[in-house]
Amino acid sequence: MGSRKYNIRAYPGFIHLTVLCLLILYLPLAIVAVYSFNNSPSIVVWEGFSWRWYLDVFIGLESAKFKLAAKNSFIIAIIAATVATVIATFSATAMIRGGRFRLRTVSFGLISLPLMVPEIVTAVATLIFFNSIGFERGVLSILLAHIAFCIPFSYLPIAARMQGIEDTYEEAAQDLYATKRQAFTKILLPLMMPGIISGFLLAFIISLDDFIITNFVKGAGVETLPTAIFGAVKQGIKPNIMAISTMLLAFSIVMVTLSYLISKSDDKT
Amino acid sequence: MPNKPAIIVKDAVKRYGDFVALKKINLSIQDNEFFTLLGPSGCGKTTLLRMIAGFEDVTEGEIFLFGEEIDKLPPHKRPVNTVFQNYALFPHMNVRENVSFGLEMLGQSKSDAMRCAEEMLELVRLSQFASRKPAQLSGGQQQRVALARALAPQPKVLLLDEPLSALDLKLRKAMQLELKHLQRETGITFIFVTHDQEEALTMSDRIAVMSDGEIQQLGEARDIYERPRNTFVADFIGDTNLLAVKVESISGSMVQCLLKGGQRLKIAVNDKIKIGDSLHVSIRPERLFVSDVDDSRGTLRGTVKDNIFIGTDINSLLILDSGDEFRVRASNSDRGNKRIYAPGKQVFVTVEEGAARLLVD
Ligand SMILES: Nc1ncnc2c1ncn2[C@@H]1O[C@H](COP(=O)(O)OP(=O)(O)O)[C@@H](O)[C@H]1O
Numbered sequence: 108m109g110s111r112k113y114n115i116r117a118y119p120g121f122i123h124l125t126v127l128c129l130l131i132l133y134l135p136l137a138i139v140a141v142y143s144f145n146n147s148p149s150i151v152v153w154e155g156f157s158w159r160w161y162l163d164v165f166i167g168l169e170s171a172k173f174k175l176a177a178k179n180s181f182i183i184a185i186i187a188a189t190v191a192t193v194i195a196t197f198s199a200t201a202m203i204r205g206g207r208f209r210l211r212t213v214s215f216g217l218i219s220l221p222l223m224v225p226e227i228v229t230a231v232a233t234l235i236f237f238n239s240i241g242f243e244r245g246v247l248s249i250l251l252a253h254i255a256f257c258i259p260f261s262y263l264p265i266a267a268r269m270q271g272i273e274d275t276y277e278e279a280a281q282d283l284y285a286t287k288r289q290a291f292t293k294i295l296l297p298l299m300m301p302g303i304i305s306g307f308l309l310a311f312i313i314s315l316d317d318f319i320i321t322n323f324v325k326g327a328g329v330e331t332l333p334t335a336i337f338g339a340v341k342q343g344i345k346p347n348i349m350a351i352s353t354m355l356l357a358f359s360i361v362m363v364t365l366s367y368l369i370s371k372s373d374d375k376t
Numbered sequence: 377m378p379n380k381p382a383i384i385v386k387d388a389v390k391r392y393g394d395f396v397a398l399k400k401i402n403l404s405i406q407d408n409e410f411f412t413l414l415g416p417s418g419c420g421k422t423t424l425l426r427m428i429a430g431f432e433d434v435t436e437g438e439i440f441l442f443g444e445e446i447d448k449l450p451p452h453k454r455p456v457n458t459v460f461q462n463y464a465l466f467p468h469m470n471v472r473e474n475v476s477f478g479l480e481m482l483g484q485s486k487s488d489a490m491r492c493a494e495e496m497l498e499l500v501r502l503s504q505f506a507s508r509k510p511a512q513l514s515g516g517q518q519q520r521v522a523l524a525r526a527l528a529p530q531p532k533v534l535l536l537d538e539p540l541s542a543l544d545l546k547l548r549k550a551m552q553l554e555l556k557h558l559q560r561e562t563g564i565t566f567i568f569v570t571h572d573q574e575e576a577l578t579m580s581d582r583i584a585v586m587s588d589g590e591i592q593q594l595g596e597a598r599d600i601y602e603r604p605r606n607t608f609v610a611d612f613i614g615d616t617n618l619l620a621v622k623v624e625s626i627s628g629s630m631v632q633c634l635l636k637g638g639q640r641l642k643i644a645v646n647d648k649i650k651i652g653d654s655l656h657v658s659i660r661p662e663r664l665f666v667s668d669v670d671d672s673r674g675t676l677r678g679t680v681k682d683n684i685f686i687g688t689d690i691n692s693l694l695i696l697d698s699g700d701e702f703r704v705r706a707s708n709s710d711r712g713n714k715r716i717y718a719p720g721k722q723v724f725v726t727v728e729e730g731a732a733r734l735l736v737d
């Protein structure tokens with residue numbers, strides 16, 4: 108309850124500024140979404156509603172290319188998010204339940220630093236790394252890079268959830284004859300589950316959406332959805348790109364919403 | 377030789393870095409006993425309990441459970457269970473699953489464990505809530521689930537860390553009775569932690585009064601109340617008047633003590649004392665009698681300052697001629713009696729025989 112005096116809505120221009128910000132944020136997305144339904148190859152002139160560009164994505168000239176790219180993207184995202192979430196779950200357990208070990212702050216910094224490093228730097232570094240060990244570039248190199256940069260994203264919701272779980276639950280479990288491992292699997296893991304699912308979904312979206320790092324480490328001829336879209340856009344923007352983008356957008360919104368809802372859910376019922 | 381003690385704590389020391397949380401604790405708790413660790417917050421009660429449960433290692437010393445050394449065992453290998461202060465009920469399991477958890481971990485089949493859980497829930501009168509989640513229960517109900525959960529595996533010793541402190545007064549009183557009853561019924565040794573001296577007196581067979589990581593006195597409730605060993609115990613348990621005195625003369629079993637204002641008091645000898653010692657004497661307020669006539673046995677003179685009505689009793693506040701404040705408690709049923717005097721009135725206070733107790737430290 109903000110007091111009247113500090114009510115932010117009372118500042119002059121508040122409404123206008125808010126609307127402006129929202130427009131800048133969402134107008135481009137809205138235009139893409141709307142024009143993906145345009146019954147015309149033009150991307151500026153509205154000529155009526157149609158599904159043709161969505162059909163084009165699935166059965167058109169470029170459909171094979173996009174299908175393969177989408178398949179790559181989803182396989183990589185599912186595996187990368189899964190592996191990253193498992194690693195993040197164990198890291199969080201060690202960090203939060205491991206007692207106060209030396210270098211704990213340093214470890215936390217190391218885990219979350221990649222979130223703040225410019226992605227292009229990570230991309231270049233990853234590329235140099237793969238080159239220096241002579242790793243062949245292809246789907247596998249993309250996958251490894253994705254696992255690496257997904258870890259901090261799945262770590263954060265998991266660690267946040269875990270921080271809220273008192274350790275008396277595990278003590279109670281051990282008091283009731285559960286071994287450390289049973290206390291982990293039967294008590295801690297179920298209590299952490301919302302954080303784990305949320306971390307998985309976040310990592311999944313981040314992987315699905317990644318362009319910069321993928322573009323650096325992918326081999327010639329291997330495409331994910333973002334790199335395929337970029338490649339297509341270079342030859343001119345066609346409405347089928349808008350249709351793909353709109354589908355990706357819808358998918359992301361669903362995933363992010365799910366992630367949010369799950370992380371908010373608790374065991375009160 | 378009778379049964380082996382349920383718990384023996386031998387020279388147990390607990391240090392956190394430089395900080396000494398427990399200094400050489402020695403304890404022997406009998407089978408079937410309702411034993412209470414009583415002391416102010418921070419005196420080390422929880423630490424001692426957690427050492428018995430296995431959540432804290434013992435810096436020095438040993439702990440035995442029915443003769444077997446347990447201080448190196450992990451918590452899940454110790455046949456003792458804990459009722460945690462915040463209950464720590466598993467939020468993702470329903471009441472029945474919570475209660476059967478320990479039995480399942482011990483290897484009982486799910487159906488056996490469930491059946492036993494139902495019996496435990498009946499014992500604490502919660503059968504109709506078996507399918508609820510802990511968050512859907514009231515504080516008192518959660519408390520009883522925690523109790524049922526800890527009792528279900530039939531531990532050799534049950535540890536209870538201030539289990540009633542989160543409940544309101546009325547519920548707390550009811551649970552005190554219920555706990556005591558459960559202990560009798562199950563025959564399990566209870567080690568109960570509280571900072572509430574009244575609760576300790578009500579429930580315990582024996583009490584260990586602790587402060588600053590040490591046991592100050594160990595004994596039956598009545599013993600501790602009537603024969604406190606030092607000023608800490610006298611002050612912490614119940615209400616008392618502590619007066620500074622000087623030993624003037626000793627004759628046989630009686631000591632003549634001099635109060636600040638020059639008045640004298642004869643008290644039974646109880647410790648190694650010598651003439652000239654400065655000591656304290658503790659006198660419980662309910663063991664004093666006030667009169668407005670000096671019956672020559674009347675040993676202390678003072679003035680009534682105030683009378684406070686507290687329901688069952690009336691507390692009179694006196695100022696002795698020595699300048700000390702003095703509290704006298706009279707049962708409310710004595711109102712018709714002459715023992716309540718108006719403020720300002722000069723009165724004489726008689727100490728019931730054997731009620732004054734000399735304390736060395
Ligand atoms: N993990 C710990 N590290 C350092 N000091 C501790 C730790 N646990 C307890 N203590 C200290 O030990 C003392 C006794 O604590 P505790 O057993 O919880 O007291 P009580 O239960 O009697 O209130 C307190 O002074 C507390 O600060």
Ligand SMILES: [Mg+2]
Nearest residue numbers: 418421422423
């Ligand atoms: Mg405590």
